[in-house]
Amino acid sequence: MTLAIGWKTADRQAAATGAPAARRTGQIWRSPWLLRSLTPLALLLAWQAGSKTGVLSEDILPAPSVILDAGLEVWRGGEFGDAVTVSGQRVLLGFALGATVAVLLAVLAASSRIGEYLVDPPMQMLRTVPLFGLIPVFIIWFGIDEQPKIFLIALGVAFPLYLNTYAGIRQLDPKLGELSQVLGLTAWERLRDIVFPGALPSVLVGLRQSLGIAWLSLIVAEQINASAGLGFIVNNAREFLRIDIVIFGLLVYGTLGLLTDALVRAIEHRALRWSRR
Numbered sequence: 001m002t003l004a005i006g007w008k009t010a011d012r013q014a015a016a017t018g019a020p021a022a023r024r025t026g027q028i029w030r031s032p033w034l035l036r037s038l039t040p041l042a043l044l045l046a047w048q049a050g051s052k053t054g055v056l057s058e059d060i061l062p063a064p065s066v067i068l069d070a071g072l073e074v075w076r077g078g079e080f081g082d083a084v085t086v087s088g089q090r091v092l093l094g095f096a097l098g099a100t101v102a103v104l105l106a107v108l109a110a111s112s113r114i115g116e117y118l119v120d121p122p123m124q125m126l127r128t129v130p131l132f133g134l135i136p137v138f139i140i141w142f143g144i145d146e147q148p149k150i151f152l153i154a155l156g157v158a159f160p161l162y163l164n165t166y167a168g169i170r171q172l173d174p175k176l177g178e179l180s181q182v183l184g185l186t187a188w189e190r191l192r193d194i195v196f197p198g199a200l201p202s203v204l205v206g207l208r209q210s211l212g213i214a215w216l217s218l219i220v221a222e223q224i225n226a227s228a229g230l231g232f233i234v235n236n237a238r239e240f241l242r243i244d245i246v247i248f249g250l251l252v253y254g255t256l257g258l259l260t261d262a263l264v265r266a267i268e269h270r271a272l273r274w275s276r277r
Helices: 002-029 032-053 064-076 080-111 113-126 132-142 147-170 174-183 187-221 230-239 243-271
Strands: none
Touching: 032 064, 064 080, 064 243, 080 113, 080 147, 080 187, 080 230, 080 243, 113 147, 132 147, 132 187, 147 187, 174 187, 187 230, 187 243, 230 243
């Protein structure tokens, strides 16, 4: 009987020890990051298999392994780090300029009837103008230095953020405005404590859209006589018909865009904890 009791005790201890391990393993397999990476990994494997079997021509779309070798070649050349830094600075400056203008105009347009009549009509008109069609105009106005690149990014950033911020403020419950009057809040306190927290979900959606357009605008902007940055590497590779380096540069653009989007998603996850069930 003593031996049987010892076996049962050992079984209970093993089960207690194994349960947390199994639970941790299940949590890992259900991790959102792992689940979101399954489709990209499957596409990458299909791309590699298609290139190796000849379904995809190496002259049109080289295999991922070839593009990786091209990336290592650029890295060993010592210009990759500087290129990413320069391109990142352009996006940062353009985004800061466009986001600041967009939020200020959205608050002005959504907070008063006069602001709506003065600000919203020209913004709605300007957002229908093709963004990349303005490149010749920007070159004439600002030359071929850094200014047209930054202003093009800023313009691309401004409209999605403006529209989402404007909509978020307009969708607030009117009773919150009455509450601010009862409490005697100043205009700044009303914006800080009621308007911005209430409109934050829409603002973050606009922020994600704006960051995506910022990197898209950068790809086009860096075709304007770029002497540094990722666009400079891509343009040089195009001159020498190095399609592998061109695709590597485009993948770097996309990766940087995903990283900034993940950053905003993390901010959204933390800032909107109150809205989750």
